[in-house]
Amino acid sequence: MSHDGNLSYLQRPSLARRSLARFQDVLGRFSAGEWYAKQQSLSGAVILVYHSVADGASSRWIDPAKRISLSSFKRQMQFLARQRTVVPLWRVVESLRSGKPLPAGSVAITFDDGYRDNLTEAFPVLAALGLPATVFIPSQHIEDREPPWINRLYSAIVHRKAARLKLEHVVSFDGRLETVAQCAAAYVELSKELFALDYEPRKTVLAEIARQLDSDPIPVPIGMNWSDVREGIARYPGIEFGSHTVTHLDMSSAMPEVVSSELVRAKDSIETAIDKQVRYFAYPYSRVGKGDEARVAAAGYDAGFAGAEKTRVETDCCEYRIPRMDAPHSLGKLALVTSGAFPEISLSLFGHA
Numbered sequence: 502m503s504h505d506g507n508l509s510y511l512q513r514p515s516l517a518r519r520s521l522a523r524f525q526d527v528l529g530r531f532s533a534g535e536w537y538a539k540q541q542s543l544s545g546a547v548i549l550v551y552h553s554v555a556d557g558a559s560s561r562w563i564d565p566a567k568r569i570s571l572s573s574f575k576r577q578m579q580f581l582a583r584q585r586t587v588v589p590l591w592r593v594v595e596s597l598r599s600g601k602p603l604p605a606g607s608v609a610i611t612f613d614d615g616y617r618d619n620l621t622e623a624f625p626v627l628a629a630l631g632l633p634a635t636v637f638i639p640s641q642h643i644e645d646r647e648p649p650w651i652n653r654l655y656s657a658i659v660h661r662k663a664a665r666l667k668l669e670h671v672v673s674f675d676g677r678l679e680t681v682a683q684c685a686a687a688y689v690e691l692s693k694e695l696f697a698l699d700y701e702p703r704k705t706v707l708a709e710i711a712r713q714l715d716s717d718p719i720p721v722p723i724g725m726n727w728s729d730v731r732e733g734i735a736r737y738p739g740i741e742f743g744s745h746t747v748t749h750l751d752m753s754s755a756m757p758e759v760v761s762s763e764l765v766r767a768k769d770s771i772e773t774a775i776d777k778q779v780r781y782f783a784y785p786y787s788r789v790g791k792g793d794e795a796r797v798a799a800a801g802y803d804a805g806f807a808g809a810e811k812t813r814v815e816t817d818c819c820e821y822r823i824p825r826m827d828a829p830h831s832l833g834k835l836a837l838v839t840s841g842a843f844p845e846i847s848l849s850l851f852g853h854a
Contacts, residue, residue, distance in 0.1 A: 521847075521851055522834065524850075525833070525834050525837050525847055527833060528833070528837050529835065530833040530836060532836070533837075533842075533846065534837045534839075535606070535840050537840070538605040538606070538841035541842070541845065543813075543841045543842060544602040544813075545607075545813030546592075546596065546608060547607070547812060547826065547838060547843075548593065548608075549608060549609070549610055549825070549826065549827075550826065551574070551610070551613075551623070551828050552612065552616060553569070553616040553618055553619075554568065554569055554571055554616070554618050554623040555618045556572070559721050561659075562652060562719045562721070563655070564651050564655040571622050571626075573832075574622070578627060578630055580832060581835075582631070585839050586607045587607075587609070587610060588607055588609055588633070589633040589741070590611070590635045590743075590806075591780070593823065594781075594820065594823070596814070597804075597814060597820055598820060602813075602814065602815055605840065605841020606839065606840060606841050608839050609633075610632060610634040611635045611637065611825060612635070612637070613636075613637050613745060613783060614638070614639065614642070614649045615636060615637075615638035615639070615642060615724055616724060619636060619725070620725060620732065620733050624733055624736070627737070628737050628739060633739040633740070633741070635740075635742070636740060636741070637742075638742055638743070638745050638771065639749040639785070640746075640747050640767045640770040640771055640774075641747045642724055642749060643724070643730060643774075644727070644770070648719065649724070649749070650704075650707060652719075652723060653707045654688065654710065655688070656717075656719055657710045658684050658688055658716075659684075660717040661714035661715065662715035663715040664678050665677055666714060668706065668710070668713075671698065671705065672691070672706050673694075674690065678714070691710070694706075696751065697751075699748070700748035727774045727775075730742060731774070742771060743780065744768050744779050744781070744782045745767070745782075745785055746767050746785055747767045750763050752785065752788060753786075753789060753790040753793075754788075754790070755790070757796070761799070764800035765801075768800060779802070780802065781802060781803060781805070782800075782806070783806045784807040787808030787809075787825070793805075794821035797821050804820050805820075805821040805822060805823065806822075806823045806825050807822050807823070807824065808824065809825075812838060812843050812844055813843075
């Protein structure tokens with residue numbers, strides 16, 4: 502039995518943030534960004550990040566913050582195919598190394614974490630439009646067909662039958678999950694606790710949470726396995742796979758030797774499984790620790806990608822910390838951020854990005 506749907510969804514944005522989003526959506530829909538980028542002679546590609554593209558049964562088990570509906574994704578890809586220049590990641594890397602940024606309106610598409618719906622829903626849309634993309638996968642998750650941990654937590658809370666949760670080992674928590682507010686607070690608190698754990702202890706705690714809450718098990722495969730990855734490569738030539746560490750590691754808090762080991766092991770595992778070179782790496786959670794850029798280079802990757810204050814890939818970007826941004830759900834906001842004028846136009850008009 503489900504209780505709180507999408508947890509309503511945790512924290513409603515402030516009125517100011519909602520107003521800013523509406524104004525940005527309008528700017529995008531009226532092509533103000535294209536005009537501004539041309540007037541200001543702006544340049545540089547934008548790299549978008551998607552996670553799950555889910556409709557139907559599987560969407561009930563995926564954190565709404567990590568998914569976009571198939572219909573919205575189709576509209577976004579159709580817009581990008583018509584109005585933008587979609588390029589593979591190697592073009593972005595090549596432009597950075599050459600010191601010649603790509604023109605405003607250039608866009609690269611990426612996915613993180615290896616959701617199975619990328620194969621079943623997203624790849625066919627991309628192929629029909631002739632759009633390339635890169636998928637960054639944590640190799641142990643693919644080996645275990647383990648869904649991203651945040652979805653196990655989300656599913657355990659949303660699809661619970663019991664309302665009491667008491668954890669005393671590894672993670673401490675004691676509370677009732679009856680109201681939306683209680684569930685949302687528990688979700689936020691437990692997310693922070695689980696974020697700090699290693700892969701196996703986190704799996705153990707998640708299993709205990711699901712047991713105590715008597716949650717329905719996830720009935721459909723959310724994550725890819727190696728067979729899915731190989732099928733994606735065979736059926737969709739425009740899709741490339743990259744590395745996302747072994748265990749979706751928070752590299753910013755891990756010991757340097759652990760980071761180096763995961764970088765090498767992930768690359769080796771993926772290359773062995775798909776019989777292709779893995780050229781690119783994306784930092785899990787977009788978190789980069791001191792010296793991690795050098796470790797990514799030493800592990801043999803051609804480039805690394807992370808979240809950053811920058812939106813566009815400009816000539817002063819480090820090739821082992823190339824910026825990406827989460828794709829907005831709004832088509833208008835997507836139009837604005839991919840126009841080449843973001844965040845400058847928003848900062849100029851509203852004082853905020």
